[in-house]
Amino acid sequence: MSTKIYVGNLPYSVDDDALRSNFSEFGGVSSAKVMIDRETGRSKGFGFVEMVSAEVAQAAITGLNGMSVDGRSIVVNLARPREANTGGGDGYRASGRADVGYGNGGFGGGRY
Template identity: 60%
Template structure:
């Protein structure tokens, strides 16, 4: 199950995100999204859990939970919609 995690602390890195979700089951991947130009976190990320049961449990437990002074927004990730590439 792929999970969207929003309102992350800008100091959070991939391994912190993985640790946060690991107590609910096996984490296949955890990625904090960073700005291409500055390398700074954009304040959200994605976590892929091994099973949908552990994913649902993590969403239930972590949505709205305070993490480093910020209330997390956690829900099932929606598939990425196809957008045309920008032409410069």
């Protein structure tokens, strides 16, 4: 079992230290990080906590999931593995077909 925990629906007032102290009640915390928007510098409303063991992580999930923090019911569960980045991110990719593109057979660019 993983020891990395996702914490969602966090109030914007919660910072790394507050997150660490809330989870340290259940055992050792290796790291606690609230995700910050690069442009605004504000919290994105979620973060990740890494616990020292799977047992401690499960105890924290059981104890904190659904708990009210500053009037918001937080979501606490195991973090899913990060998905592989598949490209440029802007939605545009070069086609893998050899017959499509510029300079490959006439005015239209294809062999049609």
